[in-house]
Amino acid sequence: MKILVCISKTPDTTAKIAFADNNTKFASDGVQWIINPYDEWYALVRAIELKEVDATTSISLVTVGGAEADPIIRKALALGGDDAIRINADSHDSYYIASQIAAVAKEGGYDLIFTGKETIDYNGSSIGGMVAELLDLPYISLATKFDIAGTTATVVREIEAGKETNQANLPLVVSCQKGMAEQRIPNMKGIMGARTKPLKVVEPITIDALTTLASFDLPLAKAGVKLVSADTPEELVRLLHEEAKVF
Amino acid sequence: MVLVYIDLVEGKLKKSAFEVASYAAETAKLLGTNAYAIVLGNSTDDLTSLGKYGITKVHTVAAATAFDAQVFTKVIADAATQLNATVVIFSNNLNGKAIAPRLSVRLKAGFVSGAVALPDVSNGFVVKKNVFSGKAFANVAIRTGVKIISLNPNSFNIVVVDGSAEVIAFATPVDVSKIEITATNKVTGEVLLTEAEIVVSGGRGLKGPENWGLVTDLAKLLGAATACSRPVADIHWRPHHEHVGQTGIAIAPNLYIAIGISGAIQHLAGVNRSKTIVVINKDPEAPFFKAADYGIVGDAFEVMPKIIDAVRKLKGA
Numbered sequence: 116m117k118i119l120v121c122i123s124k125t126p127d128t129t130a131k132i133a134f135a136d137n138n139t140k141f142a143s144d145g146v147q148w149i150i151n152p153y154d155e156w157y158a159l160v161r162a163i164e165l166k167e168v169d170a171t172t173s174i175s176l177v178t179v180g181g182a183e184a185d186p187i188i189r190k191a192l193a194l195g196g197d198d199a200i201r202i203n204a205d206s207h208d209s210y211y212i213a214s215q216i217a218a219v220a221k222e223g224g225y226d227l228i229f230t231g232k233e234t235i236d237y238n239g240s241s242i243g244g245m246v247a248e249l250l251d252l253p254y255i256s257l258a259t260k261f262d263i264a265g266t267t268a269t270v271v272r273e274i275e276a277g278k279e280t281n282q283a284n285l286p287l288v289v290s291c292q293k294g295m296a297e298q299r300i301p302n303m304k305g306i307m308g309a310r311t312k313p314l315k316v317v318e319p320i321t322i323d324a325l326t327t328l329a330s331f332d333l334p335l336a337k338a339g340v341k342l343v344s345a346d347t348p349e350e351l352v353r354l355l356h357e358e359a360k361v362f
Numbered sequence: 363m364v365l366v367y368i369d370l371v372e373g374k375l376k377k378s379a380f381e382v383a384s385y386a387a388e389t390a391k392l393l394g395t396n397a398y399a400i401v402l403g404n405s406t407d408d409l410t411s412l413g414k415y416g417i418t419k420v421h422t423v424a425a426a427t428a429f430d431a432q433v434f435t436k437v438i439a440d441a442a443t444q445l446n447a448t449v450v451i452f453s454n455n456l457n458g459k460a461i462a463p464r465l466s467v468r469l470k471a472g473f474v475s476g477a478v479a480l481p482d483v484s485n486g487f488v489v490k491k492n493v494f495s496g497k498a499f500a501n502v503a504i505r506t507g508v509k510i511i512s513l514n515p516n517s518f519n520i521v522v523v524d525g526s527a528e529v530i531a532f533a534t535p536v537d538v539s540k541i542e543i544t545a546t547n548k549v550t551g552e553v554l555l556t557e558a559e560i561v562v563s564g565g566r567g568l569k570g571p572e573n574w575g576l577v578t579d580l581a582k583l584l585g586a587a588t589a590c591s592r593p594v595a596d597i598h599w600r601p602h603h604e605h606v607g608q609t610g611i612a613i614a615p616n617l618y619i620a621i622g623i624s625g626a627i628q629h630l631a632g633v634n635r636s637k638t639i640v641v642i643n644k645d646p647e648a649p650f651f652k653a654a655d656y657g658i659v660g661d662a663f664e665v666m667p668k669i670i671d672a673v674r675k676l677k678g679a
């Protein structure tokens with residue numbers, strides 16, 4: 116089985132969110148970049164587990180980004196990818212990014228494409244569905260479990276009222292979230308090995324974006340907390356009822 | 363025309379359906395046009411009632427019963443094209459997240475997910491969306507003729523008007539799904555976390571699952587859903603579906619009550635869109651107080667029983 120895992124880079128979860136250039140750009144100075152947690156903990160680690168069960172499985176990684184994404188993709192290789200492709204382009208538009216990934220996927224002929232649930236910076240939750248439509252493949256979103264027997268996948272996905280088990284034949288696109296796998300730490304052997312694994316840089320195909328990010332805003336600061344003494348907790352209930360009117 | 367996809371949960375209309383219906387009607391008003399809805403599958407609720415949220419026509423495709431994003435996308439694309447929709451609206455809920463991006467590709471229509479306000483049509487078509495897990499907003503311009511928006515749940519107030527919608531069967535082929543649904547596992551009898559107006563949540567400060575009565579008793583009195591921090595789910599004090607935050611569920615209730623939760627940035631990422639935040643923590647330095655509207659610095663084991671009592675009195679329960 117050939118698996119393609121979509122890897123994106125995001126600011127560290129504790130990074131300060133600030134904007135530059137008249138609020139048109141994320142202020143990335145001094146920001147530490149990480150692999151998007153959903154891509155790393157759930158999509159990539161589940162792919163690695165599938166390979167541990169069936170050694171004929173191969174794991175390719177793809178990222179759309181500039182050279183600053185290289186350390187991220189190397190880290191993903193250290194965790195357990197076999198090879199990686201970086202499409203040398205920077206864009207916020209999901210359609211543009213998905214089109215680039217779909218072009219690579221078409222060429223590689225993958226059986227299974229994993230994405231994360233969403234990027235924790237842009238929060239699009241869109242790339243997986245878009246790639247699936249571009250390739251005319253079934254899409255199972257927000258999966259919490261994935262198993263394979265032959266060419267039939269059994270996937271558990273989240274639904275509004277609980278969980279649902281789906282079965283579908285490969286090829287398939289799946290977006291991954293909590294439950295799929297557990298976070299792993301790369302070991303020394305993996306880190307050393309990653310240096311020699313192939314990382315191919317390709318130029319993007321020509322695609323017009325469908326949207327433009329015009330500007331960013333920060334939410335208004337909170338007025339500050341109103342503290343109630345621990346000796347009179349019932350006063351909190353009165354305030355919530357009469358002042359905030361929330362119940 | 364503005365077309366809104368209305369999701370059925372177990373054949374029923376949920377709160378998010380009324381939110382997107384209102385959002386579609388208000389968007390249509392801005393554009394000087396009508397709002398129509400499309401409903402797939404069989405509804406046990408009366409669909410003419412969508413008129414109360416400003417929808418004039420409801421197009422139904424009863425044959426599309428089992429959810430499959432690929433199949434549903436084709437049906438909605440047919441409707442959008444035949445009915446000349448210029449804007450298609452979804453809830454940014456689980457099914458919306460599966461269909462809307464596919465539809466964007468199929469119609470080559472620019473898509474903004476996670477909108478939190480009506481589009482600004484004064485100069486182009488700009489949609490405000492949540493980014494950085496609720497820590498900021500981005501204003502995104504859609505450049506294509508047809509536009510797709512998914513609205514974050516609990517971000518738009520329902521507008522009730524006087525009206526009744528006309529329900530019309532929409533004839534279109536429904537493909538055979540390549541996905542077979544082999545089992546469903548329902549969480550019943552609880553308030554859905556993403557739809558709840560009030561959420562009561564507990565963290566590691568509660569010391570163990572045996573103390574969760576402090577959370578669940580209050581939740582029951584308030585008709586609230588219950589949630590927890592990530593470590594609490596990881597150590598199996600509470601089920602995984604209750605975990606909120608960066609890697610869990612993102613919620614935006616009217617009231618979020620956090621008990622014994624420190625307020626780490628990754629936790630806040632899932633709850634910072636709540637309208638009113640109440641924090642109960644014994645550590646005055648807990649970062650959660652910075653994000654809170656009301657708080658008590660105190661021991662949850664002493665404070666909570668008194669709060670529960672006061673609410674019980676208030677509710678006359």
Ligand SMILES: Cc1cc2nc3c(=O)[nH]c(=O)nc-3n(C[C@H](O)[C@H](O)[C@H](O)COP(=O)(O)OP(=O)(O)OC[C@H]3O[C@@H](n4cnc5c(N)ncnc54)[C@H](O)[C@@H]3O)c2cc1C
Nearest residue numbers: 565566567591592607608609622623624626628644645662
């Ligand atoms: C990439 C990443 C993603 C993450 N995603 C999430 C996520 O989605 N959701 C999430 O929640 N976390 C997430 N985390 C973890 C997060 O950083 C925190 O570790 C976690 O939220 C802490 O949980 P807690 O507040 O329950 O526990 P603690 O940090 O242990 O805090 C317990 C709090 O309880 C208080 N307390 C103790 N005893 C009492 C008492 N008797 N009465 C009142 N208060 C008391 C303490 O003062 C303390 O503030 C993530 C971390 C990373 C690195």
Ligand SMILES: Nc1ncnc2c1ncn2[C@@H]1O[C@H](COP(=O)(O)O)[C@@H](O)[C@H]1O
Nearest residue numbers: 121123179230231233234239240241242
């Ligand atoms: N620039 C990118 N390169 C590769 N994969 C990406 C990129 N952006 C997003 N993805 C993948 O698509 C998923 C959903 O992203 P999004 O739709 O932006 O929330 C992520 O979890 C990644 O797996």
